[in-house]
Amino acid sequence: MYNEHLQVEIAEEDARAARDQVKAEQDMAYQETLQADIAKEAAKRQKEADLAAERQRLDSAKAEEDARRESIRLVAEQSLPKEPTETESNITKFVYVNQPVTF
Incomplete structure (x- = not known):
């Protein structure tokens, strides 16, 4: 009976570890995507600032x-x-x- 109970606990622990691993991978993927989005937004703002500066230079x-x-x-x-x-x-x-005029 102890072995059966131990096997159930081991299986539950393995399942919990697998869920934690998936969650950690998802969190890491989310952070990578978030950083990529932040970098894209920064690049977009920089491009807009560069365009505004160029427009200002041309107007000047x-x-x-x-x-x-x-x-x-x-x-x-x-x-x-x-x-x-x-x-x-x-x-x-x-x-x-x-x-x-006629000649």
Whole structure:
């Protein structure tokens, strides 16, 4: 009877050890998956931050280029002489006529 009882306890202990082993393997797999998910999320955030920084750099470069062009335009505008008034003499007026010219 003792041997039978001992065999039952050994079988229960083996089953418990097998369950504990499966649980430990599942926990380890879960931790590995969790770490992989955390790494993926960190990589995604880093990529988004890199894209935002690149967008900011491009916007800044565009703003600088626009400012440079505006500066050139203002310098060119200031270097032009003033337009003559309608009453000034020695001016030439061009008239655009939208008609075919025949010779």
